[in-house]
Amino acid sequence: MVVQPAVPEIVENEIHESINARTESLQSLRELGPPDLVHLIKSQPKAAVKEIGTYHHVIGVDASSSASLAAYINTLTYSIGENQMWFGRPQAWRITTGIYCCYNAFSRVDMRVNVTIPGTVDAYAVDERGEKRKATDELWLETYLCSVLRAFSYAEEGATPIIGCRKFNPITSTEVEHKFLDAAERLFFKGYQLGSDPEVQVPNVVSNHLTAGLLAYIHTTGRFASGVNLFEKLRSKEPEVASLLARVLIDADEEVKAVQLLYDTVKLLPMDNSLLDVQAEFCMNKGRYDLALECAKRAVNSAPSEFTTWERLAQVYLKLEQYELALLTLNSCPMFTFQDRDVPKMPPANKMHLPVLQESVLEEMNEEHYDPKHDQVDPLLLKLPAAHLKGTFAKAYKILTEITSQIGWDTLLKCRSSVFVMEEEYREEKKNSSVATLRGTPRQSEERPSQNGDNDEDQPATNGSGKTENEKAEETLPEKPESSVPPELKHGEELEPDDDRLPAEKYTHFQNKRLCERWLDNLFMVLYEDLRVYTIWRSEYAQYKAQSVPYKKNATEWEILGELAQRLQHHDEALEAFNATLKIRFSPRALKGILSDQERRKDSLGALNSIIKLTAWQYRWYSEFSPSLLFSIRRLIAEEGAVKVRSIVQATNYPQSVLDLTHHYALLCMAFRSSGSDG
Structure with missing residues (x-):
């Protein structure tokens, strides 16, 4: 035990x-x-x-x-x-x-x-x-x-x-699972009373905390048959449940059954946005973005007030490389105030007794060696607003970063100015006609390089002789975006031909443009800050490396830089920063980033080594249960087999008490008869 x-x-x-x-x-x-x-x-x-x-x-x-x-x-x-x-x-x-x-x-x-x-x-x-x-x-x-x-x-x-x-793990056996699923079945149609994830505006029978918890449990443990059985019974009472059943079937690699189910149910419920979203996601995963587009459009028409339908449509346009449409779709997303989980509000403590479980002790986690509170962190890193985005704003920001990683910052700004009314051009259009006629040539700001000397991502920066290192670094910085919203116009407002704030003859220049929502305008600035700090980091790092001088940051700074690179889709640089963090002190945040990369590269040995450390760390802080670690172990066992996984864990040079904590997850997989656990 x-x-x-x-x-x-x-x-x-x-x-x-x-x-x-x-x-x-x-x-x-x-x-x-x-x-x-x-x-x-x-x-x-x-x-x-x-x-x-x-x-x-x-x-x-x-x-x-x-x-x-x-x-x-x-x-x-x-x-x-x-x-x-x-x-x-x-x-x-x-x-x-x-x-x-x-x-x-x-x-x-x-x-x-x-x-x-x-x-x-x-x-x-x-x-x-x-x-x-x-x-x-x-x-x-x-x-x-x-x-x-x-x-x-x-x-x-x-x-x-x-x-x-x-x-603690609330479900440790198939008997306890039966008890949980029985309770879920009996209370299923009251699930909307529990609320929903921050991205869902109105909880309903298939989008609420109960359904999210059920899907999380089934996905984590791989108990697909149990999930199929539950949702089959519930579908007989409410056809909408088919969207949940289809998700489980797809997760279980029963795609033929899932497609047949979706086909049959969509005929019955042609405008069910949950069904349409499952179809869109399935088509995207198969590379059929043309089919996904039609499903996503219908889902938006079905539920125009939900963020998730617009988010899916933006993702499809991104895959189709229709970046302007992706931006316009993003601009249409309804954004919701983030509602965090309920947390205890307790009075100040007299004192706290926080004992260490000796069986979980690893020398590298000894906090006496290093106290993160002593780190003097660069204020530039502490002020990055993207690190604090949550809910719909975090999801929208992720799409913006994905667009940027594909086309670069300069091209993103061009897409932005082609679909949204920019303040500068709005001001120029309002000038008197004599000045307006002089604008037969492209705007100066479009012709000349930016004051920071920014270049397209796929063109090397100019390295003229005689420039200082600081000047060279300045040249690589991204161009700061201008405001896209004239202050006298309201966000979301459409420009009309007879608008006295705009000369009538100039209306045609704007008629295909939109006003950028304030929140999206702000996200462009948030993205700019991320890119600026990232560019400074990489430029400084290259300069130090060229001069064979060590590039020094403290552990907290490396951790922040790793998460910055992760946000911007620069996975190699994120890995580099996370490894630098761990050379100074133990960091679960950095190690989780490394584990994610190890799993992506199918590095079973490295992944298990990371899992052992993370398991010991969670026990250090009074937790025997992490769904993400259980999922990682289950997936490794499915790929390598339980015997091999256990042998790799046992072959490491950590204390046996620490290894036993990791073996506990493998025993859970055996209890649930997960794929690969029988041999």
């Missing part, structure tokens, strides 16, 4: 203040809810402080009944009870009371189990007003399903890390 993560404890200033803070936050929760909260009262009669309150968060614990949650609290009496190491000294604490809080996002109540040790178990629900309600079987069913979905949602570190959160 695999070792469990250590138990972090955050000490309260006043007993129960964390419970009170959770109760107060209930009315503000909008998504699946925060991780479960476990509050303990610990006593030490012979000590000066006789009683304290501590808490930690947890996901993945079986929340199907009060008994299962009480059982979790009971396990804590053994792991952090007598003779616990407490801030470096052994102390004999005794847990006297435990409260387990688990949020039910369907009914918007917090299910709570109060355990007195030794003694009673009291279960009840707390609503948004802080009032107690009876804990019914129906509420427990909803709570259980929410807890599993949260476990998948919070298993990977989010934008807002949660300190002191233990993470």
